[in-house]
Amino acid sequence: MPENKAVGPPIQAIVNVPVDNLRLDRENPRLPSSDIGSDVDLLRYLWREMAVDEVALSIAANGFFPEEPLLVVPEKKGSKDPESDKFVVVEGNRRLAAVLLLRDSSLRQRIKAELPEIDATATERLNRLPVSIYDDRRDLWEYLGFRHINGPKEWDAFSKAKYVAKVREQYSIELEEIARRIGDKHAFVKRIYRGYLLVQQAEAEGDFSPDDINKNRFNFSHLYTAASEPEFQRFLGINASNSLKPSPVPKERLGELRELMVWLYGSKSAKKLPLVRTQNPDLNILREVIGKPAALAVLRSGYPLSRAYDVSIGDVRRFEEALTRAKEDLLLAKGTVTTGYSGGEELFTVIGEIVQVASKIQEEMTGKREQLGRKLKK
Numbered sequence: 001m002p003e004n005k006a007v008g009p010p011i012q013a014i015v016n017v018p019v020d021n022l023r024l025d026r027e028n029p030r031l032p033s034s035d036i037g038s039d040v041d042l043l044r045y046l047w048r049e050m051a052v053d054e055v056a057l058s059i060a061a062n063g064f065f066p067e068e069p070l071l072v073v074p075e076k077k078g079s080k081d082p083e084s085d086k087f088v089v090v091e092g093n094r095r096l097a098a099v100l101l102l103r104d105s106s107l108r109q110r111i112k113a114e115l116p117e118i119d120a121t122a123t124e125r126l127n128r129l130p131v132s133i134y135d136d137r138r139d140l141w142e143y144l145g146f147r148h149i150n151g152p153k154e155w156d157a158f159s160k161a162k163y164v165a166k167v168r169e170q171y172s173i174e175l176e177e178i179a180r181r182i183g184d185k186h187a188f189v190k191r192i193y194r195g196y197l198l199v200q201q202a203e204a205e206g207d208f209s210p211d212d213i214n215k216n217r218f219n220f221s222h223l224y225t226a227a228s229e230p231e232f233q234r235f236l237g238i239n240a241s242n243s244l245k246p247s248p249v250p251k252e253r254l255g256e257l258r259e260l261m262v263w264l265y266g267s268k269s270a271k272k273l274p275l276v277r278t279q280n281p282d283l284n285i286l287r288e289v290i291g292k293p294a295a296l297a298v299l300r301s302g303y304p305l306s307r308a309y310d311v312s313i314g315d316v317r318r319f320e321e322a323l324t325r326a327k328e329d330l331l332l333a334k335g336t337v338t339t340g341y342s343g344g345e346e347l348f349t350v351i352g353e354i355v356q357v358a359s360k361i362q363e364e365m366t367g368k369r370e371q372l373g374r375k376l377k378k
Contacts, residue, residue, distance in 0.1 A: 012132040014069045017082045019103065019129055022096055023075060025088050027137075029148075029162040030155055033210075044111040046097045056098035056115050063122070069130040070096060073137055080133055087133065090140055091147075099126050141167045145182040149189070158220040161196035164189055175244065194243045195224025198236075198257070201247045206258045214266025214273055222264045222276055222283060231291040236260065259300075275305045288312045323361075330354075 024042050030050065036042045046052050070092035079085035089096050101113050103126050108115055118126075134140055145163065148155045155163070167173055179189040199220075202208035210218050226232040233239055237253035249257045263286060266274035276282040285305055289295045295312030299305065310318055333340075341347060 012134060014066070014130045014132055015082045016128040017072075017087065017131045019096075019099060019127055021082070021084075021086050022070070022072065022129065022131070023086055023088045024093050024096060025090055027166075028093055029159040029166065040107070040110055043097055043100060043107070046093065047101070047111050047113050050094055050097075052094050052097045052101070053113070053115065055094045056102055056113075059095070059098050059126075060102055060116055060118050060122070063125060064095070064099065064129060066130045068092075068095075069132045071134065071140055071143075072131045073134050073140075077136070082131075082133070087131065089131075090134075090137055091144060096129070099129065102126060138171055141171060141173075142181045145178065150182050150184055156220075157192055157224070158196070158199075158218065161192035161220065161224070164193050165196050168193065190244060191224045191228050192220075194227050194248075195220060197243070197246060197248055198223060198227055201249055202257055202261050205247070206254055206261065208258065208261045212268050214268045214271075218265065219276075222279060223261075225279060226260070226264070226283060226287070229287055231287045232260070235290045285309045 024039065024046070026036070026042065031042075031045065036045055070089050072087035072089050074080060075086040075088055101108050101111075101115055102118055103123055105117070107113075145167065147153050149160045149163065154160075164175070164178060167178055168175060175190055175193060178184075179187070182189070199208070203210075227236070227238075227243065228240075233243065235253075235256055236243075236248075237250045237256070238248045242248060262270070262272055263275045266272050276286060282305070289299055289305065289308045289312045292312040295308045298311050299308035313321070
């Protein structure tokens with residue numbers, strides 16, 4: 001792979017365009033999948049979810065930097081007159097939202113945006129903004145991918161996946177080429193695209209809705225990380241290659257896809273909490289469980305993930321882990337006796353019980369070793 005170089009959009013002249021001719025981008029990958037109604041609703045969403053206040057306060061204090069133009073495309077193909085035509089802002093929506101709010105006190109009131117008043121001179125300076133006009137979005141995909149997927153202005157993982165899907169499907173650019181052009185050296189593009197396809201299929205065919213998740217946020221990384229693991233791929237009936245096409249999970253495994261989405265995200269309607277809170281250890285434990293039929297049966301029967309994990313690893317590994325963990329805990333206790341033990345009777349009784357249990361375990365292990373020794377001599 002060639003060494004990645006800084007990526008920039010094709011150079012275009014910067015022109016000043018009236019703010020009234022600029023439109024927020026409804027195809028912004030950071031917007032929710034469901035339709036956002038009016039322009040005011042869109043502006044309200046940007047204000048609440050994308051920290052527009054930080055940008056607005058900076059512009060109020062320092063003005064709009066002409067060296068950082070908005071990147072726009074004509075609302076109607078072929079229209080490029082800065083004075084009469086309308087343009088969609090493909091890069092710079094937070095800055096445009098900030099300017100719209102700073103210029104209009106009634107708009108601030110409608111969306112409950114608390115920002116300082118700016119004087120007439122400052123308002124006048126914001127009536128026109130510097131933009132670079134491009135023929136269409138395709139001219140900008142590589143730059144936006146580098147900037148927001150692998151670069152300094154990163155989107156959240158699901159927004160990145162939506163953007164990769166758009167470039168792949170609308171512009172017919174292969175994933176390998178997308179990865180190469182934006183400098184992805186760790187198969188991240190494939191992983192998030194695979195996860196995005198699973199979300200799309202789960203919504204379309206698996207009764208999944210992001211609104212039904214039983215937690216505060218949609219941890220997309222849980223899904224795309226799981227979908228890259230062989231155990232989860234076998235569980236869903238997919239593999240590394242065929243999972244990179246629309247609706248990758250076969251019909252007979254849609255039940256497993258539904259199960260996985262509930263295990264990862266819970267379900268408010270079903271009153272189920274997610275089993276996976278963190279990738280380490282929860283997702284790793286779930287991977288162990290689904291790879292063992294007996295452990296999977298325990299999980300499906302309603303037992304906790306921890307119980308299913310015990311079944312998945314078997315008695316030998318469980319004994320080894322328990323003994324090792326007990327030793328580490330006792331070493332920690334030993335190191336804090338001076339400062340942690342006040343001389344009370346209760347803890348002294350506990351350590352006596354531990355000694356008795358440890359002694360009994362040692363006796364049983366000794367007996368097992370002697371038994372094995374006799375067998376070897378025969």
